[in-house]
Amino acid sequence: MSTILLVGLLSACGSDDKASADKEETNKEETTKEQKSDVYSGKELEKYNAYVELSNAVNMEFLEAQSQYFQDYSDENGKYKKPSNDNYPPIRAVGLTTNALEDANKYLDKSPSFAADKEAAKLVKDLDKDSKTLTELDNYYRSKGYIDDNFKKGETLHNDFLKSSETTNKDIKAFNEKMSKLIDKQQEAAAKEMKDAGELTVYNVNNFITQAEKLITTLESQGINASNVLDTDLAAYEDVYNQFTKSYDELIKASKDEKQLKKEELTEDDLSSIINSANTTKADASSLLNRLKKKEAISQADIESPSFINTVEGTPERLMESYNKLVDDYNTFINSPF
Structure with a gap:
């Protein structure tokens, strides 16, 4: 189980112009929202x-x-x-x-x-x-x-x-x-x-990360690592993978929706690090699926080099590495003063 560390998602993005409103009133509204928020x-x-x-x-x-x-x-x-x-x-x-x-x-x-x-x-x-x-x-x-x-x-x-x-x-x-x-x-x-606030772009980013996490959880629940990767339940992994790829497609589409980006006061450049990490995570998840379908075991030399196993294509460790980078970029993104 590996997860997003920060969940303070609302009001994470927005321009400095919004700060021109009365500060005391804003604080009251935010306090009320936090009290009602789960x-x-x-x-x-x-x-x-x-x-x-x-x-x-x-x-x-x-x-x-x-x-x-x-x-x-x-x-x-x-x-x-x-x-x-x-x-x-x-x-x-x-x-x-x-x-x-x-x-x-x-x-x-x-x-x-x-x-x-x-x-x-x-x-x-x-x-x-x-x-x-x-x-x-x-x-x-x-x-x-x-x-x-x-x-x-x-x-x-x-x-x-x-x-x-x-x-x-x-x-x-x-x-x-x-x-x-x-x-x-x-x-x-x-x-x-996020949906209620109309932050659909951020919602799609979060949804992609959630689906990526489900891939990781599927592997971890089976105790899968580089040494026993071919013991993976292929059907279970592929089922979650299909939802993962769907969320990836939705994220890429959302990242190019200029009208929605404008509503959220975002640009494609604001999402560049997230998209780069999403591409890497998608590639690593696909490489792992390809290894499972071809039944290609990981070499003993790679298994015996634990410090470098996360660089080997098609390993759970490499997927975890890219996922963690994705989470780091996401946490940076939602706390950036766009």
Whole structure:
């Protein structure tokens, strides 16, 4: 699950001429609108974004690091497997997860309360322990500590990580389920407000990102990454892909609708970064579909280079990379003083 971080969509775009109206009256109107709005703002938005960042980090970084570790250091029964020939597979860093944990932890006991608070608290505790274990394992192999103790510490850390991962994965699933409902509700509320306000161009941008997110979610729900990409349910992916391409076509059409752009005080240039990112995301989603249809597995050399896998065409990691860039450009766009 990877999502849009900012949902304060209304009044994100507009010219400075509108600011010439009486400031006090404007503030009153905005306050009234916020009171009636189901879209988060203020402290609610800050907490929501922190939880979304945690969700993003867990699903796009931590789970992949966990999966790659067990693939490299476990046998078919999950038991510890010693590296051979003094060459140990690299252990993926989880810096995004660590940062997200710190941010989310600030809001766990703060108002307003969210339906995901209980699940977030459990997950923060789990991930704090597991991320430290991964770091300790990384340090152990980098320093060649196994020479000193004949892999004893490596095996102990492995068994600890294996046991804790059972709890962590259950808590990730519970957190994802709560966040999915929360995110869907926010996106629906934001879309309604955009339509009601006549911001149809921004609505089409948001809809495209939502459909792209559904592609990502389809892959994540199946536990798909570069190493098992051909296990993807092709029919499920293609079904979501068709809606995704439809939203892409609608976005491109909207970006060229001069009459509507003028109503929203936008130009094609204002949308250039969004459109560029949308093109890249569309291309990466299409490349992945093409790989699935042709049943082309990703080379072992690419799989064993986790730092570069997001550059390999037709991988879930590359699609995630382009999607995240799209989200970043969108968040910049809606907060730009056009």
